[in-house]
Amino acid sequence: METKIDVEKSIRFFFEDPEWVKKLLIGAALVVSVIGLPAFLGWSAEIQRRSIEQSEELVPGWSDLGGLWVTGFRIWVAQMVYYLPMLLIIFVITGGGVVAALLAQTMSDEAVATLTI
Numbered sequence: 001m002e003t004k005i006d007v008e009k010s011i012r013f014f015f016e017d018p019e020w021v022k023k024l025l026i027g028a029a030l031v032v033s034v035i036g037l038p039a040f041l042g043w044s045a046e047i048q049r050r051s052i053e054q055s056e057e058l059v060p061g062w063s064d065l066g067g068l069w070v071t072g073f074r075i076w077v078a079q080m081v082y083y084l085p086m087l088l089i090i091f092v093i094t095g096g097g098v099v100a101a102l103l104a105q106t107m108s109d110e111a112v113a114t115l116t117i
Contacts, residue, residue, distance in 0.1 A: 013051075017059040026062050039065055042072030 014020055027043060030036025039062075046060045046068065062068070 009099055013058050016055070019061070020059060023061065036070035038076050039069040040072060041075045042068030042070065045071055045075060 013025075017023065027040055030040045030043075043060060043062070047058060050058045050060065060068075
């Protein structure tokens with residue numbers, strides 16, 4: 001099965017909606033707030049779902065804000081689970097650096113050099 005991607009349509013579909021400005025401004029306002037981010041993620045997922053189903057109206061409105069928020073929150077949780085190993089590694093590395101810096105203030109230079117080797 002061969003799929004063809006219409007690059008031009010993927011760029012212009014948003015602007016073909018008669019209410020695109022209103023929908024974009026609401027989305028932008030939600031992204032700025034931490035509480036609204038899951039709703040924006042849900043809205044983005046709904047656009048992708050409609051695109052896959054080749055729906056006539058690709059850009060959803062914001063009338064089902066609660067449903068979009070729940071969907072987006074599920075996506076956010078899945079992303080956090082996916083990124084958890086990387087976040088733990090970063091935490092260990094940066095936490096180790098902080099501990100070394102704190103010890104460096106209280107220990108002699110020779111002890112710090114031993115810890116960093």
